[in-house]
Amino acid sequence: SQQGEEDPQALSIQEGENATMNCSYKTSINNLQWYRQNSGRGLVHLILIRSNEREKHSGRLRVTLDTSKKSSSLLITASRAADTASYFCATDGRETSGSRLTFGEGTQLTVNP
Amino acid sequence: EAQVTQNPRYLITVTGKKLTVTCSQNMNHEYMSWYRQDPGLGLRQIYYSMNVEVTDKGDVPEGYKVSRKEKRNFPLILESPSPNQTSLYFCASSSIYNEQFFGPGTRLTVL
Numbered sequence: 001s002q003q004g005e006e007d008p009q010a011l012s013i014q015e016g017e018n019a020t021m022n023c024s025y026k027t028s029i030n031n032l033q034w035y036r037q038n039s040g041r042g043l044v045h046l047i048l049i050r051s052n053e054r055e056k057h058s059g060r061l062r063v064t065l066d067t068s069k070k071s072s073s074l075l076i077t078a079s080r081a082a083d084t085a086s087y088f089c090a091t092d093g094r095e096t097s098g099s100r101l102t103f104g105e106g107t108q109l110t111v112n113p
Numbered sequence: 114e115a116q117v118t119q120n121p122r123y124l125i126t127v128t129g130k131k132l133t134v135t136c137s138q139n140m141n142h143e144y145m146s147w148y149r150q151d152p153g154l155g156l157r158q159i160y161y162s163m164n165v166e167v168t169d170k171g172d173v174p175e176g177y178k179v180s181r182k183e184k185r186n187f188p189l190i191l192e193s194p195s196p197n198q199t200s201l202y203f204c205a206s207s208s209i210y211n212e213q214f215f216g217p218g219t220r221l222t223v224l
Contacts, residue, residue, distance in 0.1 A: 088155070102172075
């Protein structure tokens with residue numbers, strides 16, 4: 001079953017604007033991860049946030065995690081046309097015996113030049 | 114260079130003809146996994162392996178087999194492919210509880 005659900009499904013913004021994507025999940029987690037995928041290509045890991053962390057930064061990326069609401073957000077600041085891609089959240093559930101990611105369906109981000 | 118490789122990258126086959134998609138990683142990762150990606154359904158896990166000789170079903174294992182005889186390799190076997198297995202397949206590896214590294218994908222078409 002799909003644990004992570006991204007919102008919105010699609011987002012279109014202008015270059016320079018910020019993009020915010022949200023992810024909700026259902027069960028307890030060890031960590032939550034965000035990935036990026038360019039059309040038809042493999043997924044690339046962006047950032048991992050553990051269940052005891054609330055916020056994490058990496059370059060222009062900022063991820064928050066609220067375990068009480070079972071939700072996370074990914075903020076991309078000062079977006080560029082090259083940020084156009086699909087973004088997925090993935091949860092590593094505590095109920096499984098080890099590292100097993102469950103992906104959402106993704107948010108398609110389009111950054112217009 | 115640390116990487117996950119998959120072969121073939123593209124494959125067109127016919128119903129019932131057994132095929133194997135290979136996956137290999139050079140990062141000494143314990144954990145390996147296979148996913149399929151379909152429009153509107155996102156990525157769904159087929160099988161995963163926590164270590165050599167340890168495999169387990171994911172969310173959509175029907176019609177697939179895997180093996181993990183060596184740490185670096187995790188082949189995906191379709192004994193009798195059917196058209197509903199037409200999809201984009203990804204192999205991934207990681208150390209436990211850490212980020213996954215994905216292969217470039219295998220686009221499979223079953224006629």
